[in-house]
Amino acid sequence: MTLLLLYESAKRLLYDPMTPCDHLKAGSWPLQIEYVFNSLITFADALVSCRHCQRQYLLELLDVRAHERLFRMSTADPALAAGLLHNLNRGSCDLTRANAEFAHFKNQCDQLDTLLWVDGKGPAISGLVPVNSPLPQDSWQTLPCDGAWFEKLGLRR
Numbered sequence: 001m002t003l004l005l006l007y008e009s010a011k012r013l014l015y016d017p018m019t020p021c022d023h024l025k026a027g028s029w030p031l032q033i034e035y036v037f038n039s040l041i042t043f044a045d046a047l048v049s050c051r052h053c054q055r056q057y058l059l060e061l062l063d064v065r066a067h068e069r070l071f072r073m074s075t076a077d078p079a080l081a082a083g084l085l086h087n088l089n090r091g092s093c094d095l096t097r098a099n100a101e102f103a104h105f106k107n108q109c110d111q112l113d114t115l116l117w118v119d120g121k122g123p124a125i126s127g128l129v130p131v132n133s134p135l136p137q138d139s140w141q142t143l144p145c146d147g148a149w150f151e152k153l154g155l156r157r
């Protein structure tokens with residue numbers, strides 16, 4: 001019983017799914033891209049992982065200002081991510097299926113109350129931006145992407 005409690009608290013210390021890992025620091029780019037679902041010049045919606053701790057995140061483009069981007073971030077469950085990649089990498093996956101797989105996966109990810117602010121030149125992380133209001137859940141393809149979120153959150157160049 002004690003061991004189990006220790007194990008549970010250690011697990012929480014190692015991995016709080018609602019907090020991004022400490023490796024996501026301004027000025028660095030610790031992320032590697034695992035799968036690009038769609039792109040706008042570079043990736044727009046993608047599954048990425050941290051090179052240091054292998055934690056996986058779903059990034060979804062929310063807004064664009066020149067070469068800067070804001071992404072919604074979700075923690076991706078490793079088993080679900082592995083299943084998704086397995087299904088998508090099988091040759092038989094057509095576009096409709098791929099979109100359905102993406103939607104299903106997205107629904108099972110825990111969205112963080114933090115946006116990832118990225119300078120596309122580099123690329124490099126510009127910052128992690130806490131948000132305390134509900135975020136639109138639409139795809140960037142139907143969002144204005146006019147820089148309004150940068151203004152709203154007071155993100156200066």
Ligand SMILES: [Zn+2]
Nearest residue numbers: 021023050053
């Ligand atoms: Zn990490």
